[in-house]
Amino acid sequence: MTELPVEHGLLFAAALFCIGLVGVLIRRNLIFILMSLELMLNATAFVFVLGGALHGNADGQVMFLMILTLAAAEIAVALALVVHLYRRYRSLDADRLEAMKG
Amino acid sequence: MTTLFYLTMLIALLAALQVVRGLNAVHALLHLIVALLALALLFFLLGAPFAAALEVIVYAGAIMVLMVFVIMMLNQGDAAVEQERAWLDGASWRGPGLLCALLLLELGYLLLASDTGSAGWRPVAAAEVGRALYGPYLLLVELASMLLLAALVGAWHLARALKNRRGEES
């Protein structure tokens, strides 16, 4: 087990989060948006585990487990929706989804 | 050991950059898996081996497999790569890139300026996490299972609607 200056760990998580954020903002392909979203989730999970290790209790890993559950649930439903959208619009472009009805 | 730490962080950041910049969906997904494995190694180095194992088994081993399944089912091919290249030109990078760089600078300043204590670094083994889950956090486990049940029912319903629609069309 290594001791790391906490600021470096938090900076790393912030950098990972911002990279994911750039991906969500820029990409038009739905799959890429989902992947960048996963990066953001992982960055926050890292912060939780870092906090748990820093204070020496299991709470960080418990929260990590919850984030994992959340990510799994979200991905399952999101991918089912993506498949639906693909069959409907024949394209994975997020900009195609601009009509409210139909 | 600390060099290993910083090296792994660098690998994770580079892989994440490749995910965001990538043109081919499967290649970008592979880079994402590399980033997740790097994160798992970081968890292991921080003394959270249970989190590391779970990250590989559940995230890299199941959730990413789901995404590979969908990408393969949609099976877009080379036309998609060309389209991505057309969408991702220099102009579209500038605005959001600037905003996110500003955000990163802000976050960096806040995190470096604040005072976090560094007492109590301790590796936390799996048994302790288990005891926490079955002790004070029992309700959280039940809520997580309800969330998963909701996701299961939702995904099943959406898949059934697909099958029904395909039945009507053919």
Next chain:
Amino acid sequence: MAEFAVIIFRALALLLALVLSAALLTWAERRLLGLWQDRYGPNRVGPFGLLQVVADMLKLLGKQEFVPPFADKPVFILAPAIAMSTMLLAFAVIPFAPGFPLADLNLGLLFFLAMSSLAVYAILLGGYASNNKYALLGSLRSAAQVLSYEVFMGLALLGVVLQAGSFSLGQIVEAQRELWFCIPQFLAMVLFFIAGIAESHRLPFDLPEAEHELTAGFHTEYSGMKFGMFFVGEYLGVILISSLMTTLFFGGWLGPVLPPWLWFLLKTLFFVLLFVLLRAALPRPRYDQLMAFGWKCLLPLALLNLTVTALVLL
């Protein structure tokens, strides 16, 4: 520094021994299949056909390293590498003798589960990179099968973990000094064995890669050494599941008279022979029968086993 060199040496020795055993297993399987199918196996090349292994290796190495022009080249080359490396990595935690696991991790069993989760990618990427509809279908089916049976495998293993009180494989072997776990965890043993067969996609669960189904499934486009790596990866999977069976349920290296590593070898060999016997004896179920069997029959049994174990132990 010297300790580091010792670890590297032991790791290399283990890797060499594993690849050689996987190669020998190809010969052993063909002879045994011949024995059980009332014919001779390879018996021309060398004494008892042992040099058949060398002949096969030379043939595979000598073939042209062909990547189909329509295939996704980096992923095409990556897939067999993943197949072999994850299987080899999983052997790092298996205790061959007291003090001999290469890395007695506290989470040894979870490490094995992690490696088998990563092995799914070999199938998926192999089928995708081939850019061939039969390969894609075969790989999707195979990946779905492996993923489903991985769930049951994990649940069955949890019974063992409850009984032993630790994820570490060395400690699980130590906890079997009085009684091998095959007796209290009989259901878990059967479940783990069935799930293990599905994991290494051997008969009777090898529908997605059988030669007559979907033109050999996800390794349709592979030839030469890359196919050899898939092949060796599959046999390594067989040896891995067999050694895990002995470690988790049959006492590992525990035994009265012989040296520990010999006991481990004998027990593992027994299970490897069992794998080959199953290949010779059983027919292949259809894909939907396979998945229905898994989810409707094995999952409730695994949960039942876990519940009963927890109730008895608490």
